[in-house]
Amino acid sequence: MTHEQFEKAADYWKNKGITAIPKEELKKAVEEYIAANNTCALATGTGDYVRCTPIEYSYHNDKFWMFSEGGEKFIGLEKNENVCLAIFDKYDGFGRLKSIQVMGKAELIEPFSDKYNEHAKIKKIPIEALKKMESPLNLICVTPVKMDVLFSDFKKEGYSSRQILE
Numbered sequence: 001m002t003h004e005q006f007e008k009a010a011d012y013w014k015n016k017g018i019t020a021i022p023k024e025e026l027k028k029a030v031e032e033y034i035a036a037n038n039t040c041a042l043a044t045g046t047g048d049y050v051r052c053t054p055i056e057y058s059y060h061n062d063k064f065w066m067f068s069e070g071g072e073k074f075i076g077l078e079k080n081e082n083v084c085l086a087i088f089d090k091y092d093g094f095g096r097l098k099s100i101q102v103m104g105k106a107e108l109i110e111p112f113s114d115k116y117n118e119h120a121k122i123k124k125i126p127i128e129a130l131k132k133m134e135s136p137l138n139l140i141c142v143t144p145v146k147m148d149v150l151f152s153d154f155k156k157e158g159y160s161s162r163q164i165l166e
Contacts, residue, residue, distance in 0.1 A: 044076030
């Protein structure tokens with residue numbers, strides 16, 4: 001592909017007209033979908049290194065929270081707070097698409113801080129059990145900056161299937 005062809009492909013959705021759903025209605029649909037799921041693909045990276053990790057999440061206080069023992073995702077997290085996470089249903093045809101892609105900022109929460117302990121309580125993990133571990137679980141918090149939402153069902157309501165929530 002030429003540079004121009006790559007640009008055209010990258011700008012496909014930008015150049016397509018969107019019939020927007022009201023923001024509060026979109027936010028409600030997004031939060032319901034996030035709550036109905038618990039696993040995402042978390043992409044981290046730095047320089048020419050990228051990693052995409054399936055990981056369990058919780059969503060509260062308008063943020064995604066993920067406990068992790070460790071792994072190569074931390075190579076990117078150390079040097080780059082910008083992350084992307086995706087939540088999606090199994091593909092079952094164009095008329096049944098459902099996914100959210102979240103661009104956000106990640107931060108690591110200090111073990112046993114108030115935020116850390118609050119999340120452990122939400123996950124029903126006893127703090128004493130966490131303190132007994134060889135090394136504490138890492139807590140990643142992702143604050144969404146932009147969500148690209150693709151719900152085929154929006155078309156039935158007269159809206160574009162692709163929406164953006166910022």
